[in-house]
Amino acid sequence: MARVLLENVTKVYPGNVLAVKDFNLEIQDCEFVVLVGPSGCGKSTTLRMIAGLEEITGGTIRIGDRVVNDVPPKDRDIAMVFQNYALYPHMTVYENMAFGLKLRKFKKTETERRVKEAADILGIGELLARRPKALSGGQRQRVAVGRAIVRKPEAFLFDEPLSNLDAKMRVQMRTEISKLHTRLSTTMIYVTHDQVEAMTMGDRIVVMRDGVIQQVAEPAELYDNPVNTFVAGFIGTPPMNFFSGVVGRSDGRFVFREETFELPLPEAWNDKVASFVDQEVEFGARPENIGSPTAEATPDVPRIEAMVEVIEPMGAETYLYMNTGKHAFIARVDPHRKCRVGDRLALAIVLDKSHLFDPKTTNVIV
Ligand code: ADP
Numbered sequence: 001m002a003r004v005l006l007e008n009v010t011k012v013y014p015g016n017v018l019a020v021k022d023f024n025l026e027i028q029d030c031e032f033v034v035l036v037g038p039s040g041c042g043k044s045t046t047l048r049m050i051a052g053l054e055e056i057t058g059g060t061i062r063i064g065d066r067v068v069n070d071v072p073p074k075d076r077d078i079a080m081v082f083q084n085y086a087l088y089p090h091m092t093v094y095e096n097m098a099f100g101l102k103l104r105k106f107k108k109t110e111t112e113r114r115v116k117e118a119a120d121i122l123g124i125g126e127l128l129a130r131r132p133k134a135l136s137g138g139q140r141q142r143v144a145v146g147r148a149i150v151r152k153p154e155a156f157l158f159d160e161p162l163s164n165l166d167a168k169m170r171v172q173m174r175t176e177i178s179k180l181h182t183r184l185s186t187t188m189i190y191v192t193h194d195q196v197e198a199m200t201m202g203d204r205i206v207v208m209r210d211g212v213i214q215q216v217a218e219p220a221e222l223y224d225n226p227v228n229t230f231v232a233g234f235i236g237t238p239p240m241n242f243f244s245g246v247v248g249r250s251d252g253r254f255v256f257r258e259e260t261f262e263l264p265l266p267e268a269w270n271d272k273v274a275s276f277v278d279q280e281v282e283f284g285a286r287p288e289n290i291g292s293p294t295a296e297a298t299p300d301v302p303r304i305e306a307m308v309e310v311i312e313p314m315g316a317e318t319y320l321y322m323n324t325g326k327h328a329f330i331a332r333v334d335p336h337r338k339c340r341v342g343d344r345l346a347l348a349i350v351l352d353k354s355h356l357f358d359p360k361t362t363n364v365i366v
Contacts, residue, residue: 002064002077002154002187003029004050009059011045011211019045021211023059027155032181032188034202036195037234042211043191047157050189051080063154079148083160085140087132087147093119094128097146104151111150118149121183122176138169145180155187162197174200195235199223207231224353228362232284232355238319241290241329243283244359247276256283256356260324263302266351272366273356281365282357287319289354291331291347303346304329308339322347 004027011020020042027033035043048054050061052073061068068076079100087096094115101111119125122142132140141161148156158177162170178201181188192198198205199219207214207222207230215227226232232240245258247265254265254273263283265273273281295301306329310321313335320331320339331347339345356365 003027003062004155004187004189005060005062006046006050007060007062009046009049009061010057011042011049011054012057019211020049023213025206025213025216027187027189030185030187032178032190032201032203033206034190034192034198034204035206035208036192036198036202037208037214039193041208043193043208044159045211046208047080047159047189047191050155051078051157052076053080077154078157079151079153079155080157080159081141081144081148081161083163085132085144085164087140087143089132091131092128093124093130093132093135093143093146096132096143097128097150100147100151114150114152115146118146121149121180122146136169137165138173141165141173142176145177149180149184153186155189158188158190160192161190162192163194170197177201196237199235205235207234225364226355227364229282229284229357229359230362232357232364236286238287238330238332240284240286240355241327242357243285243327243329244280245283246278247273247281247356249277256281258283258324259326260306261304263304263349263351265356268352269356269366276356276358276365280359282359283354284357285329285349285354287330287332289350290322290329291320291333291337291345292350293334295348295350296334298348301348302351303348305344305346308341308343308345311339311341320345320347 006023006025009023012018023046035046037043045054049056056069063076097115098111119128122145124142127139162173165173174197204216204218205222206216209230215231222235243258245256248255248257256263256265306322306324308320309323312319317332318335320333322329322331358365
């Protein structure tokens with residue numbers, strides 16, 4: 001178990017590809033940190049630099065108290081679990097799990113003890129004599145995790161470990177890895193492009209884009225207070241709705257105005273929006289804050305009028321794909337709400353959970 005510290009870490013690949021730019025992050029001992037972002041944003045490169053599989057162009061990486069910039073991967077005391085499992089096909093499950101210990105010249109009895117213990121934790125005790133090709137995807141993934149556990153490393157690194165599994169198995173393995181983290185109480189750094197995986201697993205989430213950290217925060221904070229339109233749009237399904245318009249004044253209050261509707265802005269926002277009068281802004285509202293049962297039942301809540309284009313019943317909730325005539329958006333409404341495609345609805349907006357963004361910088365205003 002160890003703290004992992006990245007200071008001003010940069011990676012430039014041959015051909016001048018800037019994959020990671022000035023990355024700064026302190027990962028606490030025993031923390032579960034998830035790096036998330038779209039494909040190509042530099043997540044794997046960051047993880048591989050921590051593992052020592054990729055040279056660092058600039059900056060410093062520490063594991064525990066040791067600067068590991070020039071320490072070879074095998075001496076970094078970390079274990080990595082890959083997307084493709086990287087199991088040896090000619091070895092049994094037992095041999096695959098024991099392999100790293102054998103290389104490190106562990107005694108046979110200790111190796112046996114550790115493999116059995118890991119196999120018990122992962123529920124693969126019955127499979128020890130099998131070869132990887134006789135295992136399901138989920139079982140292979142467990143073996144790959146088991147091989148990492150037996151080493152009792154300072155930190156675990158996971159590179160998209162669930163992306164080869166079917167949707168149901170992914171959800172199951174997600175909770176298993178979370179439980180494993182609690183049980184082993186060790187530092188875990190996990191890379192995924194899937195924001196749901198990130199939100200459900202991470203103590204903290206690092207959102208990356210184009211090699212640059214956008215925001216580091218706990219899941220709820222990231223969801224409630226995104227720092228810019230990228231984070232706001234990336235975290236959450238269905239994604240946040242954005243409307244472009246301007247800040248105006250009406251009856252002594254600030255309003256958000258677009259072609260088809262106007263919303264009075266909460267007075268608590270006054271200080272922040274005052275300097276944006278007559279300027280373009282993006283209004284952002286999550287689907288659950290448009291047409292929610294509580295807002296619908298509250299009098300005097302501002303509303304947006306729009307036409308229903310598609311109805312998606314999900315069981316516990318219904319998504320309405322709406323169009324104002326200028327903007328398409330999604331509302332998450334009560335599944336018992338009666339409406340049909342083509343209806344015009346006035347949907348209540350929860351303003352104090354909505355946001356304004358500055359389109360010039362993409363940063364949040366409020
Ligand atoms: P992610 O894991 O977020 O999908 P990567 O870290 O794999 O992103 O890649 C980040 C950027 O670096 C991408 O633009 C990718 O094309 C580039 N890249 C990755 N590996 C190499 C390499 N070996 N040589 C050159 N460019 C690379």
